[in-house]
Amino acid sequence: MRHLSKAMITAVACAAPASAIAQEAMTLDAKVNEAFAAFTGPFVNLIFSNFPGTTFPWIVMWLVIGASVFTLYFGFVQFRFFGHAIKLVKGDYSDPNDAGEVSHFQALTTALSGTVGLGNIAGVAVAIGIGGPGATFWMVLAGLLGMASKFTECTLAVKYRNEYPDGTVSGGPMYYMKKGFAELGLPGGGFLAIMFSIFCILGALGGGNMFQANQAHAQIVGITGEYPGWITGIIFAAVVFAVIVGGIKSIARVTEKVVPFMGVLYVGAALVIILINYDQIGTAFGQIFEGAFTGLGVAGGLVGALIQGFKRAAFSNEAGVGSAAIAHAAVRTKEPITEGFVSLLEPLIDTVVICTMTALVIIISGQLISDPETGLFVLNEAGTAISTVGDTSGVALTSAAFGSAISWFPYVLAIAVVLFAFSTMISWSYYGLKAWTYLFGEGKASELTFKIIFCVFIVIGAAASLGPVIDFSDAAIFAMAVVNIFALYFLMKLVRRELNGYAGRLKSGEIKKYVH
Numbered sequence: 001m002r003h004l005s006k007a008m009i010t011a012v013a014c015a016a017p018a019s020a021i022a023q024e025a026m027t028l029d030a031k032v033n034e035a036f037a038a039f040t041g042p043f044v045n046l047i048f049s050n051f052p053g054t055t056f057p058w059i060v061m062w063l064v065i066g067a068s069v070f071t072l073y074f075g076f077v078q079f080r081f082f083g084h085a086i087k088l089v090k091g092d093y094s095d096p097n098d099a100g101e102v103s104h105f106q107a108l109t110t111a112l113s114g115t116v117g118l119g120n121i122a123g124v125a126v127a128i129g130i131g132g133p134g135a136t137f138w139m140v141l142a143g144l145l146g147m148a149s150k151f152t153e154c155t156l157a158v159k160y161r162n163e164y165p166d167g168t169v170s171g172g173p174m175y176y177m178k179k180g181f182a183e184l185g186l187p188g189g190g191f192l193a194i195m196f197s198i199f200c201i202l203g204a205l206g207g208g209n210m211f212q213a214n215q216a217h218a219q220i221v222g223i224t225g226e227y228p229g230w231i232t233g234i235i236f237a238a239v240v241f242a243v244i245v246g247g248i249k250s251i252a253r254v255t256e257k258v259v260p261f262m263g264v265l266y267v268g269a270a271l272v273i274i275l276i277n278y279d280q281i282g283t284a285f286g287q288i289f290e291g292a293f294t295g296l297g298v299a300g301g302l303v304g305a306l307i308q309g310f311k312r313a314a315f316s317n318e319a320g321v322g323s324a325a326i327a328h329a330a331v332r333t334k335e336p337i338t339e340g341f342v343s344l345l346e347p348l349i350d351t352v353v354i355c356t357m358t359a360l361v362i363i364i365s366g367q368l369i370s371d372p373e374t375g376l377f378v379l380n381e382a383g384t385a386i387s388t389v390g391d392t393s394g395v396a397l398t399s400a401a402f403g404s405a406i407s408w409f410p411y412v413l414a415i416a417v418v419l420f421a422f423s424t425m426i427s428w429s430y431y432g433l434k435a436w437t438y439l440f441g442e443g444k445a446s447e448l449t450f451k452i453i454f455c456v457f458i459v460i461g462a463a464a465s466l467g468p469v470i471d472f473s474d475a476a477i478f479a480m481a482v483v484n485i486f487a488l489y490f491l492m493k494l495v496r497r498e499l500n501g502y503a504g505r506l507k508s509g510e511i512k513k514y515v516h
Contacts (some may be wrong), residue, residue, distance in 0.1 A: 037468035040475075047475040047482075056307050059478045063314040063321075066485040067145035070152045073492055074499060078147035078344045084506070085341040092513045093338065099163050100332030104342045106252035107331040109259040111324035111343065114208070114427030115350045116263065116420060119316040121413070122215070122395040124358040128368070129385045129393050131308025132377060133284065134291025136359040138309025143351030146319030147344040152488050155340030155495045156180060157325035158333065164442075168247070171329025172431075173322035173484050174200075174438045180491045192483050193438070196322065199479040200435035203323075206473015208428025209454060210461025214470075216421035217462045219395065219414050233462030236422065237455040244429045244451055248330045251426050262419040263354065269402065269412050270357035276405045277364045284363040316355055317347040321477060322484035326431045335511075337502045340495070358398060365401040367392070429454050 051058055071078065087093065088104050102110065127135045153173065160179040161171025174193035181189025217232040243254050274281065291305055318324060324346060331339045362368070369378045369387040377386045385393065392400050395417070402409040429451065436450040437443075505511045 034468075037471075040468060040472040043479075044471050044475040047478050057311065059481065060307070060311050060314050062485060063149070063319065063481055064142055064145065064310050066320050066488065067142070067147075067149045070148035070488070070492065071145050074148055074151065074496065076148075077151055077499065078144065078348075081341050082344075085345055087513075088338050088342050089345065093511070094332065095334070095514050096332065098332045098334045099167075100169060101167065101248050101330045102252040102332065104331055104333070104339065106256045107328045107339065108342050108345060109255040110248070110252050110330075110427055110430070111327040112263075112346055112349060113255040113259045113423030114323060114327065114431065115316065115318050115346060116259065116354060116423070119312070120266075120350065120354045120358060121398050121417060121420070123312050123315055124355045125362060125394050125397040125401075127308040127312035128359055128362050129388060129397060131305040132291045132368075132386060133287035133359070133363050134289075134293070134305035135309035135312065136288045136356060136363075137292030138306045139313045139355055139359070140309075140352050142310045142313030143317055143319075143347045143355070146313060146317050146347040146351065149319040149485075149488075150317075150324060150343040150346050151340040152492055152495050153320070153322055153325040153484065154328040154343035155336050155498060156488075156491055157329040158331060158336035158339045159494070159498065161329040169330050170434055170437065170442065172200075172326035172434055172438075173480075173487065174435065175329075176325075176491060177483075177487045180494060181487070183494070184490065186490060189487075192487055196480055196483045197435040197438045199476045199483065200323070200326075201432050201439075203473050203477035203480060204428045204432025204435070205454065205457045206470055207477050208431065208473075209425055209457050211470045211473070212421040212424045213458045213461035214464075215395070216418050219417040222399075223411065223414050229463035230459055233459030236425070236462065237458040239422065240425050240429065240458060241451065241455045243426050244433075244454070245448075247447075248327075248430055251430055252330075254426065255423060258419060258423050262416055262423065263349070265412065265419075266416045267354065267357050269409060269416070270361050273361045273402060273405050273409070274357075274364055277366075280364045280366075281360075284360055287363060288359075312355065313347075313351045317350040318477075319347050320485050320488075321481045323428070323431050323477070323480065326434050327427060335502060337495075337498045340499075362397060362401045365404040367397060367401050367404065425458065 047059055048057055050056055051061070089108060091103065091105065094104060124139075127139065131138075153176075156176040157171045157173070160176035161169050162175060163169050174197045177193040177196065178189045181187070181192070213233055213236055214229075216236070217229045220232060221227065243250055292309075314320075324343060328339045328343050331342075333339060367388050369389065370376060371378055379385065380387050380391075388397055388400075389404075390400055399410045399413050402413050432454060433447060433450050437446055440446050502511070
């Protein structure tokens with residue numbers, strides 16, 4: 001109801017009965033939201049609550065500590081095998097006869113399409129607005145650490161996947177929880193797998209679906225003017241269904257084209273803004289490093305910058321959440337560890353490159369207001385964030401930063417937002433599908449049921465105001481991380497066994513490049 005066109009609004013204003021119906025519908029919508037919030041509020045508050053006496057969300061610390069543990073346990077694997085990961089993505093070691101459905105590159109782009117999204121645009125703007133430029137430093141650090149989390153979960157996803165006679169595969173945390181715990185003689189693996197699957201389905205329908213459709217529609221109407229959200233929803237649903245009905249191979253064929261295009265489009269646009277303001281590049285990096293350790297007078301100071309940076313990285317690249325492991329499980333390989341190497345590139349691309357580009361554009365374009373005498377940032381009236389030109393925040397701040405140099409650049413950003421939303425939806429449809437089939441069984445009927453449900457929720461997401469639903473689905477996504485990282489602590493010894501064996505054979509020359 002909140003996306004009526006001007007003509008429709010005029011008509012409604014002239015018709016009292018219609019107005020009454022609309023008001024009643026809006027009241028019903030508010031009542032449903034209120035009831036849902038009351039029911040799910042305790043769970044949402046639990047997941048996103050802060051450590052007592054601090055403003056640091058415990059779920060962010062859970063992800064960062066996990067990433068740090070895996071980084072140390074595997075001897076900084078993200079740096080030692082970075083070059084080998086690039087060779088794997090290029091296909092140097094890929095045998096097309098290996099079991100699996102997609103190439104290393106396709107698996108990487110499919111997983112990236114699920115993480116590279118609106119968080120890279122709106123979320124980074126929020127982090128910079130609250131934590132200042134220094135948040136960028138901590139964001140990059142958390143992204144580098146997160147590479148080890150992705151390595152751990154994606155290696156296990158391939159190692160314990162199900163391979164079927166028709167060539168299809170199913171894998172992810174639910175499979176390595178059940179099989180890995182059983183292999184180690186540990187109880188509770190099946191229970192953890194069920195809990196993870198439930199949270200994954202809820203997260204897929206909300207954060208990976210409705211939120212994307214809702215925000216994409218908001219960005220489109222910002223350029224075209226108001227029109228009903230269900231129109232955007234139906235268009236998105238039709239296109240998404242056409243892609244996902246063909247399974248992971250169809251999704252991979254789309255993502256291997258869309259993800260590089262949207263990445264180059266967005267990073268290219270950012271580079272243009274940065275180069276136009278090339279004289280500010282040194283100052284921007286100076287603000288990032290100084291702000292990381294002093295806070296530069298922003299809200300919360302040093303701690304505020306650190307919290308916002310870690311939070312943005314955790315929410316953006318999903319390292320430790322376990323979602324990407326579902327996509328990587330479909331890769332064609334007989335060496336599980338190889339996909340672990342490939343997956344560690346994700347946080348690098350998502351957080352270190354794309355999120356940093358957004359941060360630099362915002363800083364360099366002068367959107368953050370500072371005191372010319374002291375050089376410190378000016379806070380808003382509430383003292384909770386930095387004042388910005390035009391009093392913008394979130395995606396509007398990023399859009400203003402792009403538009404500050406070239407007036408039509410927000411249109412490029414709008415295209416990027418739509419592509420990011422679309423790619424996130426098709427990847428999360430696969431994540432939710434695999435969790436669904438784990439709970440309800442494999443088969444065409446089961447898969448088609450979930451795909452139809454998923455597309456219906458796209459229309460709902462684009463057309464309705466669903467604040468509490470989105471909060472709940474976000475909480476469900478991070479509840480996945482609680483279950484997943486808990487399991488990884490028990491299973492990481494199996495990954496180290498794989499790593500040591502592969503590294504030894506690679507060094508001895510037993511593992512050779514595949515001659516295509």
